[in-house]
Amino acid sequence: MLDSIKISDGIYRIPTLFSHAINSFALIDDDDKVVLIDAGLKGSTKKLISALDSIGKQPTDVKMILLTHAHSDHLGGVNNFNAHSHSPVLIHDSDKKYAQDGKAPEVESALAKVFTLFNKNIDKVSITDTFKDDDILKVRDGIQVIHTPGHTPGHVSFYDKKTGTLITGDALFNMRDKITHSVKLFCYDSKMAKESAIRLGDLDVEAIGFMHGREITQNAKNTLKDFLIKKSQ
Numbered sequence: 001m002l003d004s005i006k007i008s009d010g011i012y013r014i015p016t017l018f019s020h021a022i023n024s025f026a027l028i029d030d031d032d033k034v035v036l037i038d039a040g041l042k043g044s045t046k047k048l049i050s051a052l053d054s055i056g057k058q059p060t061d062v063k064m065i066l067l068t069h070a071h072s073d074h075l076g077g078v079n080n081f082n083a084h085s086h087s088p089v090l091i092h093d094s095d096k097k098y099a100q101d102g103k104a105p106e107v108e109s110a111l112a113k114v115f116t117l118f119n120k121n122i123d124k125v126s127i128t129d130t131f132k133d134d135d136i137l138k139v140r141d142g143i144q145v146i147h148t149p150g151h152t153p154g155h156v157s158f159y160d161k162k163t164g165t166l167i168t169g170d171a172l173f174n175m176r177d178k179i180t181h182s183v184k185l186f187c188y189d190s191k192m193a194k195e196s197a198i199r200l201g202d203l204d205v206e207a208i209g210f211m212h213g214r215e216i217t218q219n220a221k222n223t224l225k226d227f228l229i230k231k232s233q
């Protein structure tokens, strides 16, 4: 069985590739239903189901799938998982067309384009609804949508008000337990990504969950602020 990793009260990280290369998150709402953030690559369904099982949940307990952005390592698993779950799927307004057309946004890097390192074709995912910056989703004590564009135009991070947990999406990475900016090679606009990440430093953060890397649960706010200050100088 694949274990979920608890990062704060009612919030679990689900590794869908290796131990922390690609992560999804499960948030338990007050009605005991699950909100899933991202669904990993196409082949992630078994892992998602197994990790949910480790916290006593089934795919049918999932009542909503939130997507941080329209890249294949985040929405590739939606269709297969949703065959078991039948949940509404939400994404930011500006990434909706990419998800529905099955084409990821352009990347700025000529290198990535030339060597086709970046696969533009993604699964077509039908989107039930969209959210926008500063929306408060009625889950737990409110989940705030923070539009952090740059990695993609409609990239978002999420902030759980109940626990002060920030789910970064790809606005920030924590591979090798070191915070870094979004990988430039896969960015629509890496300068914009850096600028929009600065907003995350204003939050009262107790814990940080990353889609790529392990969580930070100790001294999270200062660690994040130190990184953002150092990188903006």
Ligand SMILES: [Zn+2]
Binding pocket: 071, 073, 074, 170, 211, 212
């Ligand atoms: Zn990613």
